[in-house]
Structure formats: C-alpha cells, structure tokens
Amino acid sequence: MSTWLLSCNPKKFDLEGHRRDGEVLSSWTVARYVGDVAAGDEFVLWVGGPNAGVVAYGRFTGAAEYGQPELRYWAGDPGPRHFVPLVVDKWLDLRVPKGRLAGDPRMAAATILRQPFAGSPHRLTDEEWLAVHEAIEVSEGADLAWDLNPGDEIRRVELHARFGGSSQNGISTCGPTDNILIFTAASSGHQHGYYDTWNEDGTFHYTGEGQTGSQRMVRGNKAILEHRETGKRLRLFDGARGTVRYLGEWTLDAEEPYTEDEAPPSGGGDLRKVIRFHLVPVKATITAPEVEIGQDYVAPDETVAPAPATPSAPDPDLVGRNLSTHRRLQNLLAAEAQRRGFAALSPDVSDPDFDLAWRDDEGRLTVCEVKSLTPANEARQLRAGLGQVLDYQDQLSERAPEASAVLWVEREPSEQRWVNLCRRVGVTLAWPGEEESAFHGDKDELKTPSRETS
Known part of the structure; x- marks a missing residue:
C-alpha cells in the first residue's frame, strides 16, 4: 500500500465552493503515478495559496480512470483527465499549516515543499506520512502546550508571557504558539461601539477590532476569519486588563462566520460598519448560564x-x-x-x-x-x-x-x-x-x- 498527498490549486479549482454547496468529494485528478495509485491507498489533501496546508485525509477506492471533469468548479476547461476515486474520511476543523510541516526535518525532502506546483499526486515516504499524521493529531486533539481550563483566571501580562501576542489589542495573534487570544469586556465595550452578545443557543457574537471608521477585514479581524486555514485556535477571555478569565476555545460558525452591523464609533458620532463574528463553542467552553452575573x-x-x-x-x-x-x-x-x-x-x-x-x-x-x-x-x-x-x-x-x-x-x-x-x-x-x-x-x-x- 502506498501513501499520497493530493494538491489543490484554489485558483484553478474552487474546493471551498464545492464544499459550501454540499457536494461530496468522490474523486481527484491525477497527472502522475497514474498506474501506481490503487484501492486502499491512503491520502491527505493539501490546498495551496497563502495559507497552504492539509485540509482532509482519506483513502482511494479504486484505480485511476480517464474522463472529462464536471466544469462547474473549475476556473477553465482542463480537458480530459485521469481521476482516482476516493472517500474522504475527515475534513479537518483546523488546517495543518504548511509552516508546521516545513519545520519538521522528516519533511525536508517532501516534493510538496520543494516542488509545490508539480501535479498530483505527491508520493509520501513512510517518515513523511508519519510526520503529516502526527501534525494532524495535534490539529485534531488537545493542544498539550495549553494548560488553562475554562474558568481559570490569569493576569494578562502572564498570559502573553506564556503564549505570545500583544497585551494592547482586543484580538491578539500569538506568533510563537497556534493561538489567537480574543478579549471581551461588556462593561467598557459599548463605549467603543462593541456590543458583544451571548445568544440563547450558546453561541457568542463578537465585535471585531477598530474603534473609529468602518471596520475592515484586516489584521486581527482577518486572523479570526482565517483561523481554520492558518490552524490557529480561538481562545476567548472575559476582561481586557489586569486579571482575565478564560472562557474556552471557540470556532467560527461554518455557515455564517460573520455579519456586518452598524454601531457608533468610540466617543460617539456617525454610525459605522462593524464586523460581528459568530462564534461557536468547542468542547468544554463556559457558556453564559454558568457564569456569575456581573x-x-x-x-x-x-x-x-x-x-x-x-x-x-x-x-x-x-x-x-x-x-x-x-x-x-x-x-x-x-x-x-x-x-x-x-x-x-x-x-x-x-x-x-x-x-x-x-x-x-x-x-x-x-x-x-x-x-x-x-x-x-x-x-x-x-x-x-x-x-x-x-x-x-x-x-x-x-x-x-x-x-x-x-x-x-x-x-x-x-x-x-x-x-x-x-x-x-x-x-x-x-x-x-x-x-x-x-x-x-x-x-x-x-x-x-x-x-x-x-
């Protein structure tokens, strides 16, 4: 049995649109090793671009066949191709980012890193396959480097000393660790047009950063929107200064990750557009009824x-x-x-x-x-x-x-x-x-x- 890496160029094939429309991925085009791929072989699916990384894994269900692809999700007509039939066993909630694999010495010779534009599939050695699957386990499992539990309190200065990120921002991306720390404080937020709200279904709507002018999908806002693609975990905290309380890990609603609303800027004035991220709790996150009032x-x-x-x-x-x-x-x-x-x-x-x-x-x-x-x-x-x-x-x-x-x-x-x-x-x-x-x-x-x- 062989192991493979299938690659997707998002400029040529709209994989996100394919998934958003509810289509089932049942085959993939192959340009190399056409006679080598076989039923039972395992694969991981890699998406290229600025946030390149592994997004799924599964297995082939047969040998390659030749035919014309369905054109709806292609940027142009690729012409007849070889296809390998497959089953996706798991779409990852958090992408395994390219940087995590590139830092593993076992991946030093991997063709996806040395020749990223080569056609699919890329053959993976046993060591490379092990490295990829260990990285997937980290993405799917608990972050062993994160030792805070929902409800724990910590001084914000200590929090950043341990996990990285800026202590000045409401959305703090941590370079040294795979975390995005987000802070909410209802007692002061409305002064800046931040109306964060808990909802009856346990979800949380979080207002993006930017106190004046219409908010844009840049910096911290962009980091939240792309957290799945970058493999970052969203960590929500109650409070903005001094001692803050950890409210667990969250993710964006897959169907409606955010909406735009109107709110006054810091200090008052004309209404401006704000981004309201729709957050969904992951695992043992604290929800509103479990938190003391006020x-x-x-x-x-x-x-x-x-x-x-x-x-x-x-x-x-x-x-x-x-x-x-x-x-x-x-x-x-x-x-x-x-x-x-x-x-x-x-x-x-x-x-x-x-x-x-x-x-x-x-x-x-x-x-x-x-x-x-x-x-x-x-x-x-x-x-x-x-x-x-x-x-x-x-x-x-x-x-x-x-x-x-x-x-x-x-x-x-x-x-x-x-x-x-x-x-x-x-x-x-x-x-x-x-x-x-x-x-x-x-x-x-x-x-x-x-x-x-x-």
Whole structure:
C-alpha cells in the first residue's frame, strides 16, 4: 500500500465552493503515478495559496480512470483527465499549516515543499506520512502546550508571557504558539461601539477590532476569519486588563462566520460598519448560564465630549449630548448603591449590556437601565428604557429568577402615566430624590399584584 498527498490549486479549482454547496468529494485528478495509485491507498489533501496546508485525509477506492471533469468548479476547461476515486474520511476543523510541516526535518525532502506546483499526486515516504499524521493529531486533539481550563483566571501580562501576542489589542495573534487570544469586556465595550452578545443557543457574537471608521477585514479581524486555514485556535477571555478569565476555545460558525452591523464609533458620532463574528463553542467552553452575573462596577468616563447624536443610532442615550448626562447619572447611582452597602455591578461578558446592577447582602439582584431625559425625547427615552430593562430582566431570569428591575431617569417624567405603566409591569421608575424607591421598592407597587389578582 502506498501513501499520497493530493494538491489543490484554489485558483484553478474552487474546493471551498464545492464544499459550501454540499457536494461530496468522490474523486481527484491525477497527472502522475497514474498506474501506481490503487484501492486502499491512503491520502491527505493539501490546498495551496497563502495559507497552504492539509485540509482532509482519506483513502482511494479504486484505480485511476480517464474522463472529462464536471466544469462547474473549475476556473477553465482542463480537458480530459485521469481521476482516482476516493472517500474522504475527515475534513479537518483546523488546517495543518504548511509552516508546521516545513519545520519538521522528516519533511525536508517532501516534493510538496520543494516542488509545490508539480501535479498530483505527491508520493509520501513512510517518515513523511508519519510526520503529516502526527501534525494532524495535534490539529485534531488537545493542544498539550495549553494548560488553562475554562474558568481559570490569569493576569494578562502572564498570559502573553506564556503564549505570545500583544497585551494592547482586543484580538491578539500569538506568533510563537497556534493561538489567537480574543478579549471581551461588556462593561467598557459599548463605549467603543462593541456590543458583544451571548445568544440563547450558546453561541457568542463578537465585535471585531477598530474603534473609529468602518471596520475592515484586516489584521486581527482577518486572523479570526482565517483561523481554520492558518490552524490557529480561538481562545476567548472575559476582561481586557489586569486579571482575565478564560472562557474556552471557540470556532467560527461554518455557515455564517460573520455579519456586518452598524454601531457608533468610540466617543460617539456617525454610525459605522462593524464586523460581528459568530462564534461557536468547542468542547468544554463556559457558556453564559454558568457564569456569575456581573463584575465589580467600572465607572465610565464622564468627560468624553462626543459628536452630535445620530438619529438612527442604536441607543440615542449613548451618543450626543445625552452621553455625559447618562454616565453622570449612572455613576451617581452606583455611588449611592455602594454608600447603602450594596455591591454595585457592571455587566460581565456573559450578561446583557445593562447599565448598572446591584446585589444586597442576601444575594438579591436588581438590574437597572439609566436614561437621560429632555422635553423633546422624554417619551422615546422612557419607551426605550422600559423595553431594555424588561429585556435584561428576562435574559437574566434563569440565573436570577427574582431579579428586580429599575428604570432610573434624569428627572420626574411630565406624565404620571409612566410611573403607573412601569408599576404595572413590575418595574420601579425612579429619579434623583427617589432613591428609596430604587433601592427598597415602591410600596404601592408591592400592593398592585394582589389588587389585580384578587
């Protein structure tokens, strides 16, 4: 039995399109060793290009035959060819990169490295075959050099000292190791237009890098998009500075790896395009319900002077004149919570993007949305704030079944109906001067359910 390497030039044959369309790979063209390939021979499939490497392995099911290829995925008409029938045993989740094989002395004489444009197949010696399969085992199995488990905490400076990469970036590609470290921090991300979200199915949407202007598929964003092709593992961390928590290994959704959305830039201004990567957990990754709600409160900067508000912004309270007022209200309320002995919280990576929450000494949670108010935007802001805080309360319902909800606004609304409306749906509407209602509930609100159900 012989062992082979089949090569694919992506400029000539669209293998990605072939797979994307759900086609089954059942044969491959061969230009050499036509009389030598036989049923039972094993092969690996190599794709050339900038991210060259091994993408699959399998076995031949017969001898080579002659015929005309189906042209749909060819860049031109290659004419009649010899084909060897085959079965793919496994498409690799992570490509075995060329660099990993080129660094193995057993591959020094391999023709795929010395003569990469030679026609398929390339015959592999026993040593070369062993080297390739050991590299595949590394790609498919656990990374023995990675010793962090989901939930482990580590100082970021130590993390980079051990695995490489820059400590300044939210997406950090590690040259010395096959890892891409990505960092998410809900408490500060929205200030830069980063709205990372957990989804009910356990997936995670991660906003790409670039704080101003429309984000482009370059640098760290490109590294995430191509992580399979480069053989890099995506490692997600909760937090951006100091001590961070490892949330496991992730991969891109194969069918929809990313979408484009709109968000304000850092400091406010016109909406710009952002990239939202769709991440899927691998193996024992921590998912949202397993993570404690909130982290120690992080006070946003009140001195930011943003550009004028954009009418189509996702939340008008986070841009324009309202931003500094919003942050001042939020920080004052957090300080009052702490003065009263409550633990003030900012959202963690696993939480919805609430403004503020607090927990009493018995562990009871209150989640809060803060809104600035002007005569021109009062109804819109109250409407939006009520919807947001109810959404946050609902998202946290499994992890905090008895969480209270507070809508904290800049001043008393001009219409009493807003207080009554919030009360009917179990939300406390309060403003400066009504702190007692916010922290200890509205006595009238407590009477409402029994009155309605009696």
